[in-house]
Amino acid sequence: MFNLVILCLVSLLAYVYSVRNRRQLSVPPGPRGIPLLGNALQLPKERNWLTFAEWAKTYGPVIHVSIISSSIIVLSSREAISDLLEKRSLMYSDRPVVPMAGELAGMEQFTAMAPYGQRHREGRKLILGAINTLKAPELHIIEESKTADFISRLARSPFELRSHIRWVVASILLQITYGINAVDYDDPFIRAMERALKDFSDIAAPGAYLVDGFPFLKHIPECFPGASFKRIAREVSDRSLQLERKLYRTARDQLDHGTATHSFVTDLLANNRNPTPEEHEMYQQVSTQFFGAGLDTTVSSLLSFFLIMAQHPEIQRKAQAEVDAFVGDRLPKFSDREDMPYLEAVLKEVHRCNPSVPLALPHYVRREDVYAGFRIPAGSTVFANTWAVLHDPALYPRPEEVIPERYLDRSDEQSDLNPEPRDFAFGYGRRVCPGRMLAEDTLFIVAASVLASFNISDVIPREGGTVKYGGGIISHPDDFTCTITPRRAV
Ligand code: HEM
Ligand SMILES: *[C@@H]1O[C@H](CO)[C@@H](O)[C@H](O)[C@H]1NC(C)=O
Numbered sequence: 429m430f431n432l433v434i435l436c437l438v439s440l441l442a443y444v445y446s447v448r449n450r451r452q453l454s455v456p457p458g459p460r461g462i463p464l465l466g467n468a469l470q471l472p473k474e475r476n477w478l479t480f481a482e483w484a485k486t487y488g489p490v491i492h493v494s495i496i497s498s499s500i501i502v503l504s505s506r507e508a509i510s511d512l513l514e515k516r517s518l519m520y521s522d523r524p525v526v527p528m529a530g531e532l533a534g535m536e537q538f539t540a541m542a543p544y545g546q547r548h549r550e551g552r553k554l555i556l557g558a559i560n561t562l563k564a565p566e567l568h569i570i571e572e573s574k575t576a577d578f579i580s581r582l583a584r585s586p587f588e589l590r591s592h593i594r595w596v597v598a599s600i601l602l603q604i605t606y607g608i609n610a611v612d613y614d615d616p617f618i619r620a621m622e623r624a625l626k627d628f629s630d631i632a633a634p635g636a637y638l639v640d641g642f643p644f645l646k647h648i649p650e651c652f653p654g655a656s657f658k659r660i661a662r663e664v665s666d667r668s669l670q671l672e673r674k675l676y677r678t679a680r681d682q683l684d685h686g687t688a689t690h691s692f693v694t695d696l697l698a699n700n701r702n703p704t705p706e707e708h709e710m711y712q713q714v715s716t717q718f719f720g721a722g723l724d725t726t727v728s729s730l731l732s733f734f735l736i737m738a739q740h741p742e743i744q745r746k747a748q749a750e751v752d753a754f755v756g757d758r759l760p761k762f763s764d765r766e767d768m769p770y771l772e773a774v775l776k777e778v779h780r781c782n783p784s785v786p787l788a789l790p791h792y793v794r795r796e797d798v799y800a801g802f803r804i805p806a807g808s809t810v811f812a813n814t815w816a817v818l819h820d821p822a823l824y825p826r827p828e829e830v831i832p833e834r835y836l837d838r839s840d841e842q843s844d845l846n847p848e849p850r851d852f853a854f855g856y857g858r859r860v861c862p863g864r865m866l867a868e869d870t871l872f873i874v875a876a877s878v879l880a881s882f883n884i885s886d887v888i889p890r891e892g893g894t895v896k897y898g899g900g901i902i903s904h905p906d907d908f909t910c911t912i913t914p915r916r917a918v
Pocket of ligand 1 (some may be wrong): 517539540541552555717718719722723725728729783784785787788790791853854855856857858859860861862863864866867
């Protein structure tokens, strides 16, 4: 009797196994969804990296989520991200097609959104031609002078911290990209770019527009009921184009009038005396991308820096002591950077604790692939959960605590722990952020100058409670104020 049961069990298992093997491999595990919508209703609009990180605890480092009819793969371990987005980068460097923001609002040709191919390669090449170690000395002059201005503005009106941060980042970018000197926070170019970025994050939000789930809807005429999305896309596209043209025109006019200061745009035009209309169009778009991609990301990291300093006075004091020892009475310079390992470690913690692009940008795989015994369906959107990796206790012990010391004085057996967080925070493979050097430089010079000049304390969130992080693609701390006291006359 007992033998019979065993026999039945064994043959049942053999049967199941053979059936499974005859069918194709299964997709990676993930939360069960509902018919048609898949997991759409389980994903919050804000901070979905936290939800993905929770799911990874149950289902492992490679999960499959479905939204309507499309497959999303979320990678949550350093190994999985490196195996796919880096080692197989030829396959995983595309971007998903988003009908609303890409095709209808005309943003698919921007470097960050472009499909993997010629246009994308050229865009990156132009940007990397302006942001590299050879160009660093020129960039440093601009960054140091805008930062000095920022410090005196902040001393005059410390309550307007957020405005000053937006101003310093935007004015560095405007100067480098177009040779435009933005004196005011109210500068119309800065306002218009902020508007464009807001437009973009609204229309690119997953699930915000039905046409992203059902691309055939893009063919219905604008005058049809329910087709207001087409009008919205057209308005966004018009506004963006107007801004792109105005910025580019301003830089070119300076050249024509012989008043140009050296910039990304003047370099492009100096290297190509007779651009075709297509080349002009591309220069115009790439320069807008330069400005736009650098703004919200760098602002978010700087806000996180202020927050961490205000919440950890002992870390602030240590960083200030390091800065004071090398700088004395003047403001810090780039040449001081090597002498400030503690500040460098603080900046690593800023990126690790609050990566400003927590899921990087979506990658996309056109062909079917197999990984870790699972099938990655053709046409999957692939997210790397940077936030989850940077909070993995196996990589960063006590991940919830801010500990700059974790990067310093490491013994040999710990060399695998606490890897450089910026190798994750700036994305992956052939899509890795081309602005990384500029972003790091801006963060360093602003942070060092702030530490030399102010004490920061007493965070008060606008909404009460603790300061939370919100946001869709770019994460940023909710509005807060803090006390900023000058340490010396500025
Ligand atoms: C703290 C500041 C910044 C952070 C954290 C950041 C992070 C990122 C991340 C995570 C990506 C996506 C990479 C991927 O898809 O895997 C990206 C892409 C990009 N970033 Fe940044 N970035 C910052 C600043 C800048 C700046 C200053 C620029 C100015 C040029 C810039 C230009 C770009 C561009 C053009 C892309 C698209 C690259 C592509 O699709 O090939 N970023 N960035
Ligand atoms: C800044 O903070 C330090 C340490 O708490 C304190 O000794 C110093 O007086 C403060 N400076 C000002 C100007 O508040």
